[in-house]
Amino acid sequence: MGEKVLMKGNEALAEAAIQAGCRYFFGYPITPQNEIPELMSKRLPEVGGVYLQAESEVASINMVFGGAGTGERVMTSSSSPGISLMSEGISFIAGAELPCVIMNIVRGGPGLGGILPAQSDYFQATRGGGHGDYRLLVLAPSTLQEAVDLTMEAFDLAEIYRNPVMILGDGFMGQMMEAVEFRAPVRRDLPDKKERAVGYMGWRGKRALVKSLYLDPEELEAHNLKLNAKYALMAENETRHETYMMEDARYVVAAYGTTARIARSAIHLLREEGIAVGMIRPITVFPFPYAPFETLSPQVEAVLAVEMSCGQMIDDVKIGVAGRAPVSFFGRVGGIAPTVDEIAGAVRALRKS
Known part of the structure:
Protein backbone atom coordinates (compact mmCIF):
# COMPACT_ATOMS: atom_id res chain seq x y z
CA MET A 1 0.00 0.00 0.00
CA GLY A 2 1.08 3.61 -0.52
CA GLU A 3 2.30 3.78 -4.11
CA LYS A 4 0.43 4.05 -7.39
CA VAL A 5 0.43 1.14 -9.82
CA LEU A 6 -0.84 1.10 -13.42
CA MET A 7 -3.40 -1.70 -13.60
CA LYS A 8 -6.27 -2.95 -15.71
CA GLY A 9 -9.61 -2.40 -13.99
CA ASN A 10 -10.57 -6.03 -13.42
CA GLU A 11 -7.14 -6.80 -11.99
CA ALA A 12 -7.30 -3.76 -9.71
CA LEU A 13 -10.69 -4.90 -8.38
CA ALA A 14 -9.33 -8.37 -7.66
CA GLU A 15 -6.23 -7.05 -5.91
CA ALA A 16 -8.34 -4.64 -3.86
CA ALA A 17 -10.46 -7.55 -2.63
CA ILE A 18 -7.34 -9.44 -1.59
CA GLN A 19 -5.94 -6.38 0.16
CA ALA A 20 -9.26 -6.13 2.00
CA GLY A 21 -8.80 -9.64 3.38
CA CYS A 22 -10.82 -11.70 0.92
CA ARG A 23 -9.42 -15.23 0.96
CA TYR A 24 -12.10 -17.25 -0.82
CA PHE A 25 -13.32 -16.79 -4.39
CA PHE A 26 -15.89 -18.97 -6.12
CA GLY A 27 -16.90 -18.12 -9.67
CA TYR A 28 -17.30 -19.02 -13.31
CA PRO A 29 -15.78 -17.23 -16.31
CA ILE A 30 -17.71 -14.80 -18.49
CA THR A 31 -16.56 -11.84 -20.58
CA PRO A 32 -15.83 -8.95 -19.85
CA GLN A 33 -14.76 -9.74 -16.25
CA ASN A 34 -12.49 -12.75 -16.75
CA GLU A 35 -9.37 -11.02 -15.49
CA ILE A 36 -10.90 -10.96 -11.99
CA PRO A 37 -11.01 -14.75 -11.55
CA GLU A 38 -7.78 -15.09 -13.52
CA LEU A 39 -5.88 -12.89 -11.07
CA MET A 40 -7.64 -14.47 -8.11
CA SER A 41 -6.50 -17.92 -9.26
CA LYS A 42 -2.90 -16.70 -9.11
CA ARG A 43 -2.96 -14.46 -6.05
CA LEU A 44 -5.18 -16.30 -3.56
CA PRO A 45 -2.87 -19.32 -3.17
CA GLU A 46 0.00 -16.86 -2.58
CA VAL A 47 -1.79 -15.40 0.47
CA GLY A 48 -3.14 -18.65 1.90
CA GLY A 49 -6.54 -18.37 0.26
CA VAL A 50 -8.63 -20.62 -1.96
CA TYR A 51 -9.73 -20.08 -5.56
CA LEU A 52 -12.28 -22.46 -7.00
CA GLN A 53 -13.82 -22.33 -10.45
CA ALA A 54 -17.25 -23.86 -10.07
CA GLU A 55 -19.11 -25.74 -12.78
CA SER A 56 -21.60 -22.88 -13.16
CA GLU A 57 -22.69 -19.56 -11.74
CA VAL A 58 -25.44 -21.38 -9.84
CA ALA A 59 -22.86 -23.55 -8.12
CA SER A 60 -20.49 -20.68 -7.43
CA ILE A 61 -23.04 -18.49 -5.62
CA ASN A 62 -24.05 -21.43 -3.43
CA MET A 63 -20.39 -21.97 -2.57
CA VAL A 64 -20.29 -18.29 -1.59
CA PHE A 65 -23.36 -18.96 0.60
CA GLY A 66 -21.51 -21.74 2.41
CA GLY A 67 -18.27 -19.80 2.74
CA ALA A 68 -20.02 -16.70 4.04
CA GLY A 69 -21.65 -18.77 6.78
CA THR A 70 -18.22 -19.49 8.27
CA GLY A 71 -17.47 -15.80 8.79
CA GLU A 72 -14.66 -15.69 6.23
CA ARG A 73 -14.41 -12.94 3.63
CA VAL A 74 -15.73 -14.41 0.38
CA MET A 75 -16.66 -13.03 -3.01
CA THR A 76 -17.65 -13.83 -6.54
CA SER A 77 -17.68 -11.91 -9.80
CA SER A 78 -19.60 -12.23 -13.02
CA SER A 79 -21.34 -10.28 -15.75
CA SER A 80 -25.03 -9.72 -16.50
CA PRO A 81 -26.43 -13.17 -17.52
CA GLY A 82 -24.12 -14.77 -14.98
CA ILE A 83 -25.59 -12.59 -12.23
CA SER A 84 -29.05 -13.64 -13.42
CA LEU A 85 -28.10 -17.27 -12.81
CA MET A 86 -26.86 -16.33 -9.35
CA SER A 87 -30.02 -14.43 -8.43
CA GLU A 88 -31.73 -17.23 -6.50
CA GLY A 89 -28.60 -17.80 -4.44
CA ILE A 90 -28.18 -14.08 -3.80
CA SER A 91 -31.73 -13.96 -2.44
CA PHE A 92 -30.92 -16.93 -0.17
CA ILE A 93 -27.76 -15.19 1.08
CA ALA A 94 -29.65 -11.96 1.79
CA GLY A 95 -32.39 -13.94 3.52
CA ALA A 96 -29.83 -15.76 5.68
CA GLU A 97 -28.12 -12.42 6.47
CA LEU A 98 -24.67 -13.45 5.32
CA PRO A 99 -21.88 -11.04 4.32
CA CYS A 100 -20.28 -11.34 0.89
CA VAL A 101 -19.17 -9.18 -2.04
CA ILE A 102 -20.45 -9.62 -5.59
CA MET A 103 -18.93 -7.84 -8.58
CA ASN A 104 -20.98 -7.29 -11.74
CA ILE A 105 -19.03 -5.99 -14.73
CA VAL A 106 -22.05 -5.27 -16.90
CA ARG A 107 -22.32 -6.24 -20.58
CA GLY A 108 -25.05 -5.54 -23.09
CA GLY A 109 -28.30 -7.50 -23.08
CA PRO A 110 -30.94 -8.78 -22.93
CA GLY A 111 -30.21 -12.48 -23.29
CA LEU A 112 -26.60 -13.17 -24.20
CA GLY A 113 -26.54 -9.74 -25.82
CA GLY A 114 -22.91 -8.84 -26.46
CA ILE A 115 -19.64 -8.57 -24.61
CA LEU A 116 -19.33 -4.77 -24.78
CA PRO A 117 -20.12 -2.41 -21.86
CA ALA A 118 -23.59 -1.41 -20.70
CA GLN A 119 -25.50 -0.17 -17.65
CA SER A 120 -28.61 -2.21 -18.36
CA ASP A 121 -28.44 -4.21 -15.10
CA TYR A 122 -29.57 -1.27 -12.95
CA PHE A 123 -33.01 -2.78 -12.35
CA GLN A 124 -31.45 -6.14 -11.57
CA ALA A 125 -29.03 -4.63 -9.06
CA THR A 126 -31.34 -2.15 -7.31
CA ARG A 127 -34.70 -3.91 -7.43
CA GLY A 128 -33.46 -7.35 -6.47
CA GLY A 129 -32.72 -9.65 -9.40
CA GLY A 130 -34.08 -12.59 -7.43
CA HIS A 131 -37.27 -13.24 -5.51
CA GLY A 132 -38.59 -11.85 -2.26
CA ASP A 133 -38.30 -8.55 -0.41
CA TYR A 134 -34.53 -8.18 -0.30
CA ARG A 135 -31.99 -5.52 -1.21
CA LEU A 136 -28.31 -5.40 -1.95
CA LEU A 137 -26.12 -2.48 -0.97
CA VAL A 138 -24.93 -1.44 -4.45
CA LEU A 139 -21.83 0.71 -5.02
CA ALA A 140 -21.28 2.24 -8.48
CA PRO A 141 -17.74 3.63 -8.86
CA SER A 142 -16.79 6.04 -11.63
CA THR A 143 -12.98 5.72 -11.63
CA LEU A 144 -10.65 2.81 -10.98
CA GLN A 145 -9.36 4.47 -7.83
CA GLU A 146 -12.89 4.82 -6.55
CA ALA A 147 -13.57 1.21 -7.55
CA VAL A 148 -10.54 0.06 -5.54
CA ASP A 149 -11.52 2.14 -2.50
CA LEU A 150 -15.15 1.01 -2.58
CA THR A 151 -14.17 -2.64 -3.05
CA MET A 152 -11.98 -2.51 0.04
CA GLU A 153 -14.80 -0.90 2.00
CA ALA A 154 -17.43 -3.27 0.63
CA PHE A 155 -16.22 -6.16 2.78
CA ASP A 156 -16.62 -4.05 5.93
CA LEU A 157 -20.10 -2.95 4.85
CA ALA A 158 -21.10 -6.55 4.16
CA GLU A 159 -20.12 -7.55 7.69
CA ILE A 160 -21.67 -4.53 9.38
CA TYR A 161 -25.05 -5.09 7.74
CA ARG A 162 -24.78 -8.87 7.35
CA ASN A 163 -25.80 -8.44 3.73
CA PRO A 164 -24.40 -8.94 0.23
CA VAL A 165 -22.73 -5.86 -1.24
CA MET A 166 -22.49 -5.44 -5.02
CA ILE A 167 -19.85 -3.51 -6.94
CA LEU A 168 -21.64 -2.40 -10.12
CA GLY A 169 -19.18 -1.65 -12.91
CA ASP A 170 -19.17 -2.08 -16.67
CA GLY A 171 -16.95 -3.43 -19.40
CA PHE A 172 -15.15 -0.11 -19.84
CA MET A 173 -14.19 -0.07 -16.19
CA GLY A 174 -13.09 -3.70 -16.33
CA GLN A 175 -10.82 -3.22 -19.33
CA MET A 176 -9.44 0.31 -18.96
CA MET A 177 -6.08 0.98 -17.33
CA GLU A 178 -5.42 3.68 -14.73
CA ALA A 179 -2.97 4.31 -11.93
CA VAL A 180 -4.39 3.15 -8.59
CA GLU A 181 -3.22 3.17 -5.01
CA PHE A 182 -4.24 0.50 -2.52
CA ARG A 183 -5.06 2.59 0.52
CA ALA A 184 -6.11 1.11 3.83
CA PRO A 185 -9.82 1.83 4.32
CA VAL A 186 -11.06 3.74 7.33
CA ARG A 187 -11.68 1.01 9.87
CA ARG A 188 -15.15 0.59 11.25
CA ASP A 189 -16.37 -1.24 14.30
CA LEU A 190 -16.85 -4.72 12.90
CA PRO A 191 -18.64 -7.65 14.54
CA ASP A 192 -16.48 -10.41 15.96
CA LYS A 193 -15.83 -13.16 13.45
CA LYS A 194 -17.79 -15.68 15.51
CA GLU A 195 -20.65 -13.22 15.88
CA ARG A 196 -20.95 -12.85 12.13
CA ALA A 197 -20.34 -16.55 11.39
CA VAL A 198 -23.89 -17.80 11.70
CA GLY A 199 -22.65 -21.20 10.57
CA TYR A 200 -20.20 -21.45 13.46
CA MET A 201 -21.08 -24.78 15.09
CA GLY A 202 -21.53 -24.83 18.85
CA TRP A 203 -21.14 -21.09 19.40
CA ARG A 204 -22.51 -20.14 22.84
CA GLY A 205 -23.68 -23.67 23.44
CA LYS A 206 -26.10 -23.67 20.50
CA ARG A 207 -26.00 -25.44 17.19
CA ALA A 208 -26.09 -22.63 14.62
CA LEU A 209 -28.44 -22.97 11.69
CA VAL A 210 -27.90 -21.12 8.42
CA LYS A 211 -31.28 -20.71 6.80
CA SER A 212 -33.71 -18.48 4.96
CA LEU A 213 -36.70 -20.81 5.40
CA TYR A 214 -39.46 -19.70 7.77
CA LEU A 215 -42.59 -21.86 7.56
CA ASP A 216 -44.45 -19.94 10.26
CA PRO A 217 -45.94 -16.91 8.44
CA GLU A 218 -45.69 -14.66 11.51
CA GLU A 219 -42.05 -15.62 11.95
CA LEU A 220 -41.38 -14.93 8.27
CA GLU A 221 -43.15 -11.58 8.49
CA ALA A 222 -41.03 -10.62 11.50
CA HIS A 223 -37.89 -11.64 9.61
CA ASN A 224 -38.88 -9.55 6.59
CA LEU A 225 -39.63 -6.53 8.76
CA LYS A 226 -36.24 -6.94 10.44
CA LEU A 227 -34.54 -7.01 7.03
CA ASN A 228 -36.51 -4.00 5.85
CA ALA A 229 -35.43 -2.04 8.94
CA LYS A 230 -31.85 -2.91 8.06
CA TYR A 231 -32.27 -1.57 4.53
CA ALA A 232 -33.69 1.64 6.00
CA LEU A 233 -30.58 1.87 8.17
CA MET A 234 -28.44 1.51 5.04
CA ALA A 235 -30.37 4.38 3.46
CA GLU A 236 -29.80 6.51 6.55
CA ASN A 237 -26.08 5.79 6.93
CA GLU A 238 -24.65 4.73 3.57
CA THR A 239 -26.31 6.83 0.84
CA ARG A 240 -23.60 8.55 -1.20
Whole structure:
Protein backbone atom coordinates (compact mmCIF):
# COMPACT_ATOMS: atom_id res chain seq x y z
CA MET A 1 0.00 0.00 0.00
CA GLY A 2 1.08 3.61 -0.52
CA GLU A 3 2.30 3.78 -4.11
CA LYS A 4 0.43 4.05 -7.39
CA VAL A 5 0.43 1.14 -9.82
CA LEU A 6 -0.84 1.10 -13.42
CA MET A 7 -3.40 -1.70 -13.60
CA LYS A 8 -6.27 -2.95 -15.71
CA GLY A 9 -9.61 -2.40 -13.99
CA ASN A 10 -10.57 -6.03 -13.42
CA GLU A 11 -7.14 -6.80 -11.99
CA ALA A 12 -7.30 -3.76 -9.71
CA LEU A 13 -10.69 -4.90 -8.38
CA ALA A 14 -9.33 -8.37 -7.66
CA GLU A 15 -6.23 -7.05 -5.91
CA ALA A 16 -8.34 -4.64 -3.86
CA ALA A 17 -10.46 -7.55 -2.63
CA ILE A 18 -7.34 -9.44 -1.59
CA GLN A 19 -5.94 -6.38 0.16
CA ALA A 20 -9.26 -6.13 2.00
CA GLY A 21 -8.80 -9.64 3.38
CA CYS A 22 -10.82 -11.70 0.92
CA ARG A 23 -9.42 -15.23 0.96
CA TYR A 24 -12.10 -17.25 -0.82
CA PHE A 25 -13.32 -16.79 -4.39
CA PHE A 26 -15.89 -18.97 -6.12
CA GLY A 27 -16.90 -18.12 -9.67
CA TYR A 28 -17.30 -19.02 -13.31
CA PRO A 29 -15.78 -17.23 -16.31
CA ILE A 30 -17.71 -14.80 -18.49
CA THR A 31 -16.56 -11.84 -20.58
CA PRO A 32 -15.83 -8.95 -19.85
CA GLN A 33 -14.76 -9.74 -16.25
CA ASN A 34 -12.49 -12.75 -16.75
CA GLU A 35 -9.37 -11.02 -15.49
CA ILE A 36 -10.90 -10.96 -11.99
CA PRO A 37 -11.01 -14.75 -11.55
CA GLU A 38 -7.78 -15.09 -13.52
CA LEU A 39 -5.88 -12.89 -11.07
CA MET A 40 -7.64 -14.47 -8.11
CA SER A 41 -6.50 -17.92 -9.26
CA LYS A 42 -2.90 -16.70 -9.11
CA ARG A 43 -2.96 -14.46 -6.05
CA LEU A 44 -5.18 -16.30 -3.56
CA PRO A 45 -2.87 -19.32 -3.17
CA GLU A 46 0.00 -16.86 -2.58
CA VAL A 47 -1.79 -15.40 0.47
CA GLY A 48 -3.14 -18.65 1.90
CA GLY A 49 -6.54 -18.37 0.26
CA VAL A 50 -8.63 -20.62 -1.96
CA TYR A 51 -9.73 -20.08 -5.56
CA LEU A 52 -12.28 -22.46 -7.00
CA GLN A 53 -13.82 -22.33 -10.45
CA ALA A 54 -17.25 -23.86 -10.07
CA GLU A 55 -19.11 -25.74 -12.78
CA SER A 56 -21.60 -22.88 -13.16
CA GLU A 57 -22.69 -19.56 -11.74
CA VAL A 58 -25.44 -21.38 -9.84
CA ALA A 59 -22.86 -23.55 -8.12
CA SER A 60 -20.49 -20.68 -7.43
CA ILE A 61 -23.04 -18.49 -5.62
CA ASN A 62 -24.05 -21.43 -3.43
CA MET A 63 -20.39 -21.97 -2.57
CA VAL A 64 -20.29 -18.29 -1.59
CA PHE A 65 -23.36 -18.96 0.60
CA GLY A 66 -21.51 -21.74 2.41
CA GLY A 67 -18.27 -19.80 2.74
CA ALA A 68 -20.02 -16.70 4.04
CA GLY A 69 -21.65 -18.77 6.78
CA THR A 70 -18.22 -19.49 8.27
CA GLY A 71 -17.47 -15.80 8.79
CA GLU A 72 -14.66 -15.69 6.23
CA ARG A 73 -14.41 -12.94 3.63
CA VAL A 74 -15.73 -14.41 0.38
CA MET A 75 -16.66 -13.03 -3.01
CA THR A 76 -17.65 -13.83 -6.54
CA SER A 77 -17.68 -11.91 -9.80
CA SER A 78 -19.60 -12.23 -13.02
CA SER A 79 -21.34 -10.28 -15.75
CA SER A 80 -25.03 -9.72 -16.50
CA PRO A 81 -26.43 -13.17 -17.52
CA GLY A 82 -24.12 -14.77 -14.98
CA ILE A 83 -25.59 -12.59 -12.23
CA SER A 84 -29.05 -13.64 -13.42
CA LEU A 85 -28.10 -17.27 -12.81
CA MET A 86 -26.86 -16.33 -9.35
CA SER A 87 -30.02 -14.43 -8.43
CA GLU A 88 -31.73 -17.23 -6.50
CA GLY A 89 -28.60 -17.80 -4.44
CA ILE A 90 -28.18 -14.08 -3.80
CA SER A 91 -31.73 -13.96 -2.44
CA PHE A 92 -30.92 -16.93 -0.17
CA ILE A 93 -27.76 -15.19 1.08
CA ALA A 94 -29.65 -11.96 1.79
CA GLY A 95 -32.39 -13.94 3.52
CA ALA A 96 -29.83 -15.76 5.68
CA GLU A 97 -28.12 -12.42 6.47
CA LEU A 98 -24.67 -13.45 5.32
CA PRO A 99 -21.88 -11.04 4.32
CA CYS A 100 -20.28 -11.34 0.89
CA VAL A 101 -19.17 -9.18 -2.04
CA ILE A 102 -20.45 -9.62 -5.59
CA MET A 103 -18.93 -7.84 -8.58
CA ASN A 104 -20.98 -7.29 -11.74
CA ILE A 105 -19.03 -5.99 -14.73
CA VAL A 106 -22.05 -5.27 -16.90
CA ARG A 107 -22.32 -6.24 -20.58
CA GLY A 108 -25.05 -5.54 -23.09
CA GLY A 109 -28.30 -7.50 -23.08
CA PRO A 110 -30.94 -8.78 -22.93
CA GLY A 111 -30.21 -12.48 -23.29
CA LEU A 112 -26.60 -13.17 -24.20
CA GLY A 113 -26.54 -9.74 -25.82
CA GLY A 114 -22.91 -8.84 -26.46
CA ILE A 115 -19.64 -8.57 -24.61
CA LEU A 116 -19.33 -4.77 -24.78
CA PRO A 117 -20.12 -2.41 -21.86
CA ALA A 118 -23.59 -1.41 -20.70
CA GLN A 119 -25.50 -0.17 -17.65
CA SER A 120 -28.61 -2.21 -18.36
CA ASP A 121 -28.44 -4.21 -15.10
CA TYR A 122 -29.57 -1.27 -12.95
CA PHE A 123 -33.01 -2.78 -12.35
CA GLN A 124 -31.45 -6.14 -11.57
CA ALA A 125 -29.03 -4.63 -9.06
CA THR A 126 -31.34 -2.15 -7.31
CA ARG A 127 -34.70 -3.91 -7.43
CA GLY A 128 -33.46 -7.35 -6.47
CA GLY A 129 -32.72 -9.65 -9.40
CA GLY A 130 -34.08 -12.59 -7.43
CA HIS A 131 -37.27 -13.24 -5.51
CA GLY A 132 -38.59 -11.85 -2.26
CA ASP A 133 -38.30 -8.55 -0.41
CA TYR A 134 -34.53 -8.18 -0.30
CA ARG A 135 -31.99 -5.52 -1.21
CA LEU A 136 -28.31 -5.40 -1.95
CA LEU A 137 -26.12 -2.48 -0.97
CA VAL A 138 -24.93 -1.44 -4.45
CA LEU A 139 -21.83 0.71 -5.02
CA ALA A 140 -21.28 2.24 -8.48
CA PRO A 141 -17.74 3.63 -8.86
CA SER A 142 -16.79 6.04 -11.63
CA THR A 143 -12.98 5.72 -11.63
CA LEU A 144 -10.65 2.81 -10.98
CA GLN A 145 -9.36 4.47 -7.83
CA GLU A 146 -12.89 4.82 -6.55
CA ALA A 147 -13.57 1.21 -7.55
CA VAL A 148 -10.54 0.06 -5.54
CA ASP A 149 -11.52 2.14 -2.50
CA LEU A 150 -15.15 1.01 -2.58
CA THR A 151 -14.17 -2.64 -3.05
CA MET A 152 -11.98 -2.51 0.04
CA GLU A 153 -14.80 -0.90 2.00
CA ALA A 154 -17.43 -3.27 0.63
CA PHE A 155 -16.22 -6.16 2.78
CA ASP A 156 -16.62 -4.05 5.93
CA LEU A 157 -20.10 -2.95 4.85
CA ALA A 158 -21.10 -6.55 4.16
CA GLU A 159 -20.12 -7.55 7.69
CA ILE A 160 -21.67 -4.53 9.38
CA TYR A 161 -25.05 -5.09 7.74
CA ARG A 162 -24.78 -8.87 7.35
CA ASN A 163 -25.80 -8.44 3.73
CA PRO A 164 -24.40 -8.94 0.23
CA VAL A 165 -22.73 -5.86 -1.24
CA MET A 166 -22.49 -5.44 -5.02
CA ILE A 167 -19.85 -3.51 -6.94
CA LEU A 168 -21.64 -2.40 -10.12
CA GLY A 169 -19.18 -1.65 -12.91
CA ASP A 170 -19.17 -2.08 -16.67
CA GLY A 171 -16.95 -3.43 -19.40
CA PHE A 172 -15.15 -0.11 -19.84
CA MET A 173 -14.19 -0.07 -16.19
CA GLY A 174 -13.09 -3.70 -16.33
CA GLN A 175 -10.82 -3.22 -19.33
CA MET A 176 -9.44 0.31 -18.96
CA MET A 177 -6.08 0.98 -17.33
CA GLU A 178 -5.42 3.68 -14.73
CA ALA A 179 -2.97 4.31 -11.93
CA VAL A 180 -4.39 3.15 -8.59
CA GLU A 181 -3.22 3.17 -5.01
CA PHE A 182 -4.24 0.50 -2.52
CA ARG A 183 -5.06 2.59 0.52
CA ALA A 184 -6.11 1.11 3.83
CA PRO A 185 -9.82 1.83 4.32
CA VAL A 186 -11.06 3.74 7.33
CA ARG A 187 -11.68 1.01 9.87
CA ARG A 188 -15.15 0.59 11.25
CA ASP A 189 -16.37 -1.24 14.30
CA LEU A 190 -16.85 -4.72 12.90
CA PRO A 191 -18.64 -7.65 14.54
CA ASP A 192 -16.48 -10.41 15.96
CA LYS A 193 -15.83 -13.16 13.45
CA LYS A 194 -17.79 -15.68 15.51
CA GLU A 195 -20.65 -13.22 15.88
CA ARG A 196 -20.95 -12.85 12.13
CA ALA A 197 -20.34 -16.55 11.39
CA VAL A 198 -23.89 -17.80 11.70
CA GLY A 199 -22.65 -21.20 10.57
CA TYR A 200 -20.20 -21.45 13.46
CA MET A 201 -21.08 -24.78 15.09
CA GLY A 202 -21.53 -24.83 18.85
CA TRP A 203 -21.14 -21.09 19.40
CA ARG A 204 -22.51 -20.14 22.84
CA GLY A 205 -23.68 -23.67 23.44
CA LYS A 206 -26.10 -23.67 20.50
CA ARG A 207 -26.00 -25.44 17.19
CA ALA A 208 -26.09 -22.63 14.62
CA LEU A 209 -28.44 -22.97 11.69
CA VAL A 210 -27.90 -21.12 8.42
CA LYS A 211 -31.28 -20.71 6.80
CA SER A 212 -33.71 -18.48 4.96
CA LEU A 213 -36.70 -20.81 5.40
CA TYR A 214 -39.46 -19.70 7.77
CA LEU A 215 -42.59 -21.86 7.56
CA ASP A 216 -44.45 -19.94 10.26
CA PRO A 217 -45.94 -16.91 8.44
CA GLU A 218 -45.69 -14.66 11.51
CA GLU A 219 -42.05 -15.62 11.95
CA LEU A 220 -41.38 -14.93 8.27
CA GLU A 221 -43.15 -11.58 8.49
CA ALA A 222 -41.03 -10.62 11.50
CA HIS A 223 -37.89 -11.64 9.61
CA ASN A 224 -38.88 -9.55 6.59
CA LEU A 225 -39.63 -6.53 8.76
CA LYS A 226 -36.24 -6.94 10.44
CA LEU A 227 -34.54 -7.01 7.03
CA ASN A 228 -36.51 -4.00 5.85
CA ALA A 229 -35.43 -2.04 8.94
CA LYS A 230 -31.85 -2.91 8.06
CA TYR A 231 -32.27 -1.57 4.53
CA ALA A 232 -33.69 1.64 6.00
CA LEU A 233 -30.58 1.87 8.17
CA MET A 234 -28.44 1.51 5.04
CA ALA A 235 -30.37 4.38 3.46
CA GLU A 236 -29.80 6.51 6.55
CA ASN A 237 -26.08 5.79 6.93
CA GLU A 238 -24.65 4.73 3.57
CA THR A 239 -26.31 6.83 0.84
CA ARG A 240 -23.60 8.55 -1.20
CA HIS A 241 -23.40 10.90 -4.14
CA GLU A 242 -21.22 13.57 -5.74
CA THR A 243 -22.40 16.92 -7.02
CA TYR A 244 -20.41 18.69 -9.71
CA MET A 245 -20.73 22.37 -10.66
CA MET A 246 -24.24 22.53 -9.21
CA GLU A 247 -23.98 25.94 -7.53
CA ASP A 248 -25.38 27.90 -10.47
CA ALA A 249 -26.66 25.07 -12.65
CA ARG A 250 -29.78 25.65 -14.71
CA TYR A 251 -29.53 22.22 -16.32
CA VAL A 252 -28.60 19.05 -14.43
CA VAL A 253 -27.18 15.81 -15.77
CA ALA A 254 -27.80 12.69 -13.69
CA ALA A 255 -25.29 9.94 -14.46
CA TYR A 256 -23.31 7.25 -12.70
CA GLY A 257 -20.30 5.07 -13.34
CA THR A 258 -18.37 5.43 -16.59
CA THR A 259 -21.16 7.51 -18.14
CA ALA A 260 -20.63 10.18 -15.49
CA ARG A 261 -17.02 10.57 -16.64
CA ILE A 262 -18.18 11.27 -20.19
CA ALA A 263 -20.87 13.63 -18.89
CA ARG A 264 -18.26 15.58 -16.96
CA SER A 265 -16.41 16.34 -20.20
CA ALA A 266 -19.69 17.38 -21.82
CA ILE A 267 -20.33 19.77 -18.92
CA HIS A 268 -16.94 21.40 -19.48
CA LEU A 269 -17.77 21.84 -23.18
CA LEU A 270 -21.16 23.37 -22.41
CA ARG A 271 -19.72 25.67 -19.76
CA GLU A 272 -17.33 27.04 -22.39
CA GLU A 273 -20.45 27.92 -24.41
CA GLY A 274 -21.93 29.76 -21.45
CA ILE A 275 -24.51 27.09 -20.58
CA ALA A 276 -24.73 26.53 -16.82
CA VAL A 277 -24.78 22.74 -16.44
CA GLY A 278 -24.06 20.63 -13.37
CA MET A 279 -24.19 16.96 -12.46
CA ILE A 280 -25.51 14.75 -9.69
CA ARG A 281 -23.65 11.45 -9.62
CA PRO A 282 -25.05 8.61 -7.49
CA ILE A 283 -22.27 6.56 -5.89
CA THR A 284 -24.71 4.23 -4.18
CA VAL A 285 -27.52 3.23 -6.50
CA PHE A 286 -29.10 1.35 -3.63
CA PRO A 287 -29.72 3.17 -1.45
CA PHE A 288 -30.38 5.82 -4.10
CA PRO A 289 -29.43 9.42 -3.21
CA TYR A 290 -32.81 11.09 -3.54
CA ALA A 291 -31.83 14.07 -1.35
CA PRO A 292 -29.88 16.11 -3.95
CA PHE A 293 -32.79 15.79 -6.37
CA GLU A 294 -35.35 16.65 -3.68
CA THR A 295 -33.45 19.86 -2.91
CA LEU A 296 -32.88 21.12 -6.46
CA SER A 297 -32.62 24.87 -6.71
CA PRO A 298 -35.68 26.61 -8.23
CA GLN A 299 -33.33 27.93 -10.94
CA VAL A 300 -32.99 24.40 -12.41
CA GLU A 301 -34.96 24.29 -15.66
CA ALA A 302 -34.49 20.64 -16.65
CA VAL A 303 -32.82 17.38 -15.63
CA LEU A 304 -31.28 14.92 -18.11
CA ALA A 305 -30.66 11.30 -17.09
CA VAL A 306 -27.83 9.82 -19.16
CA GLU A 307 -27.25 6.08 -19.13
CA MET A 308 -25.87 3.20 -21.17
CA SER A 309 -29.34 1.65 -21.16
CA CYS A 310 -32.83 2.33 -22.48
CA GLY A 311 -33.57 4.26 -19.28
CA GLN A 312 -33.51 2.53 -15.90
CA MET A 313 -32.05 4.97 -13.37
CA ILE A 314 -34.42 7.63 -14.73
CA ASP A 315 -37.23 6.16 -12.59
CA ASP A 316 -35.28 6.94 -9.42
CA VAL A 317 -34.37 10.39 -10.74
CA LYS A 318 -38.05 11.15 -11.34
CA ILE A 319 -38.93 9.99 -7.83
CA GLY A 320 -36.34 12.36 -6.39
CA VAL A 321 -37.20 15.33 -8.61
CA ALA A 322 -40.92 14.81 -7.90
CA GLY A 323 -42.07 17.24 -10.57
CA ARG A 324 -39.81 20.15 -9.59
CA ALA A 325 -38.40 20.16 -13.11
CA PRO A 326 -38.98 18.16 -16.29
CA VAL A 327 -36.84 15.01 -16.51
CA SER A 328 -35.60 13.78 -19.90
CA PHE A 329 -33.48 10.85 -20.97
CA PHE A 330 -30.57 10.21 -23.32
CA GLY A 331 -28.88 6.87 -23.68
CA ARG A 332 -26.98 4.51 -25.93
CA VAL A 333 -27.26 0.73 -25.73
CA GLY A 334 -25.83 -2.45 -27.17
CA GLY A 335 -22.30 -1.74 -25.96
CA ILE A 336 -22.18 1.81 -27.35
CA ALA A 337 -21.32 4.64 -24.97
CA PRO A 338 -22.78 8.13 -25.36
CA THR A 339 -20.20 10.58 -26.62
CA VAL A 340 -19.34 13.98 -25.21
CA ASP A 341 -20.91 15.69 -28.23
CA GLU A 342 -24.09 13.59 -27.96
CA ILE A 343 -24.61 14.46 -24.32
CA ALA A 344 -23.88 18.12 -25.00
CA GLY A 345 -26.37 18.03 -27.86
CA ALA A 346 -29.04 16.49 -25.64
CA VAL A 347 -28.57 19.30 -23.11
CA ARG A 348 -28.71 21.95 -25.85
CA ALA A 349 -31.99 20.40 -27.03
CA LEU A 350 -33.46 20.95 -23.57
CA ARG A 351 -32.86 24.68 -23.92
CA LYS A 352 -34.94 24.78 -27.10
CA SER A 353 -37.84 22.71 -25.80
